[in-house]
Amino acid sequence: MSEPENAGGFPRPRSGGLAPVLVSAGAILVVVAWLLVRGDDELFFGYLGGPIAMAAGTYACLRIARVRLPRPVHAFWRRMTLVGVFLLIAAVVALLRANNNTGLSLHVALPTLAGLGLLIFTFLTLPGRQTTPVALLRALLDGLTVAVASALIFWYVVFDLAPADTSMAARLVAAVVGVGGVLLLVTVGKAAAAPDTAVDGTALRVLTAAPIACVAATILMIAGDDRSRMALSVLVLPIVGTALAVSAYLQRRALQRPAAPPTPASNRSLFNLLPFVAVAATTGLVISVSAQDMNARQRTVVIGALLIAGCVVARQLLSLRENTLALRGIRHQQAELERLALSDNLTGLPNRARFTVALAERIDAAEPAAALLIDIDDFKMINDTLGPAAGDQMLFQVAQRLRAQCTAGEMPVRLGGDEFAVLLPTDDPAAAESAAGRALQALADPFTVGEQHLLVHASAGIAIAEPGATADEVLRNADIAMYAAKEAGKASWARFEPRMRQDMVNHAMLAGELRNGIARGELRLLYQPIYDLVTGRLHGAEALVRWQHPERGFVSPADFIPVAERTGLIVPLGAWVLREACSQLARWRATYGDRTVESVNVNVAVRQLREVGFVDEVAAVLSETGLSPRNLIIEVTESSVVDGWQVRETLRALHEMGVHLALDDFGTGQSSLSLLRAFPVDVLKLDKSFVDGIAEGADRGRLAVAAAVAQLAEHLQLKAVAEGIENQEQLNRLRDMGYRYGQGFFMSRPVPADDYAALMAADPVRA
Incomplete structure (x- = not known):
């Protein structure tokens, strides 16, 4: 048996x-x-x-x-x-x-x-x-x-x-x-x-x-x-x-x-x-x-020979002792060098080399293993704003929390920078996912860095070591899964699936083409008209970026915007959109005078808001184009507002400059009255999902939310804008609820700048 x-x-x-x-x-x-x-x-x-x-x-x-x-x-x-x-x-x-x-x-x-x-x-x-x-x-x-x-x-x-x-x-x-x-x-x-x-x-x-x-x-x-x-x-x-x-x-x-760790060499x-x-x-x-x-003379010779032999043996024993002490010192230094080579100096955790060796050993021994890769979201912002010393202090605390939450057999390591990993002795997906949730939960509480209390998030990727895989392949798969988690909204984990590798390749190719497209001028702006629902006049325009690829044709923003955010291309892309939209509004004002719309809306990603020089960049664009700050409305999502104190400080600085701020897709995120009171918002944009629900016989819950947002905006003296209006009935009911402004395909689709100029002389809404 x-x-x-x-x-x-x-x-x-x-x-x-x-x-x-x-x-x-x-x-x-x-x-x-x-x-x-x-x-x-x-x-x-x-x-x-x-x-x-x-x-x-x-x-x-x-x-x-x-x-x-x-x-x-x-x-x-x-x-x-x-x-x-x-x-x-x-x-x-x-x-x-x-x-x-x-x-x-x-x-x-x-x-x-x-x-x-x-x-x-x-x-x-x-x-x-x-x-x-x-x-x-x-x-x-x-x-x-x-x-x-x-x-x-x-x-x-x-x-x-x-x-x-x-x-x-x-x-x-x-x-x-x-x-x-x-x-x-x-x-x-x-x-x-x-x-x-x-x-x-x-x-x-x-x-x-x-x-x-x-x-x-x-x-x-x-x-x-x-x-x-x-x-x-x-x-x-x-x-x-x-x-x-x-x-x-x-x-x-x-x-x-x-298995116990190797014991030091015994004496x-x-x-x-x-x-x-x-x-x-x-x-x-x-x-x-x-x-x-033997007689006396022979005994004397033997005794002398033995004395000489004894002296030689004693000398050899002394040399042996010296060699033993020297070898012990060398071994101690070698052990210390090996420890330093396989551990992280800042956190004391094992490093990437030790992780790779340990993972390879488990794979070679046909033992179950999984890699949990953890990346601190937006760690660069902490380094840029608080300095490297604060960043090091936070990394040390992250290491302590990861070490404390690990169970028997799990090995936490620091791979480098703000990347950590945990070697899991399991090939059970459920157990690995449980470990990922446990690790992220351990990092959820605020970190105390100096006098600052920082709430940061982490994203994690899981990869199970399959038979025949190498340690590098497992780690690479975990990295791919981690980026998939970031794309899904950060502060979450994802388990590697083979399709993710192809998605990563596709995204990498698309990112390279997007970089070239920005340089070659393949991107252009369309403008979604925003109307005054009472007077029917044009009130503003939302700048929307589009990409006409020479080979792919039209590329949906839903495809290239996430790639731009993940690769950092959103920063130069967003800078181009901001400058182009403001320049276009300045040209319209120079051409049409009083008939020109009052403002232009520009969507800004949270990655841009974390850039240290973003406020100065906005000020420079307004100065170069001759626009007043009140002519620019920056749209941000609710998730951006709760992202961290650095983003809120950036938005507060923009508001103090005179730039108006709009909460886009309002009602779908972490909305709360305390958020609206703390955040210097000027405009609430009701999400299209609630606009769809206000027709006759629609969901009463959505209807109640739409009405509540209008009343909230009125009491807080904010502008309320309804998005995604697609028929006359929706327009009428939104206007009756108290929405002064709106946009949607019923009134106009996004149009090029020249077509938008023609709209300014027309009267497309008959209220």
């Missing part, structure tokens, strides 16, 4: 796994109890714990090896299972020969040696360890030094301390087992101290019990008395089996936890001293062997 899968795409092992641990630990307790109450003819029961514990440990390794893991980790536990099989064979052989036990058995030693050899190879090829050829050669030389020293010591001990009736084969096997145990202890110890292995570190440390038991058993089998020899012979394999079971259990627990200087310890031990052995047959 297969294991259930975890969120990372690899099967998550079921909870539990304690049964092999309990069985092997129980085997040890049984053996200990047997040692306390045993009889001389009951050896079979003493050796029974070995096969039981080894079977439990081997089964635990087999279970963890059957979980679908990264290939190197899977190979590690497969080899550990094979190690358990070799040692299980040794335990079974020992059990079968229990009543014929005469010391160290070659039949038991051979499978034990095979298991030790495979165990050493397994740890030398431990997954996740990265080393250079020089470091590998150094490790081999260290191992060779320790092996030779251990071999000499064990060989001497075997021949000196082993019982006289011990065979040569048994002596040789004992020495080899002892050397293998020492090598294994060094290998496992160094692996357990390494921070860069894919296998759980705690599981590796538990495995050090195996070589310790082997070395102890070998020594006592050779030099111990009958009681200690018996205790170790029956306890060593249960201990090893329990170590296997516990380590497999710890690895299973580690797989059930989320491994003790292992670097092992060759020197081996030299010292071998020197002691030389002294012990040679001192028995």
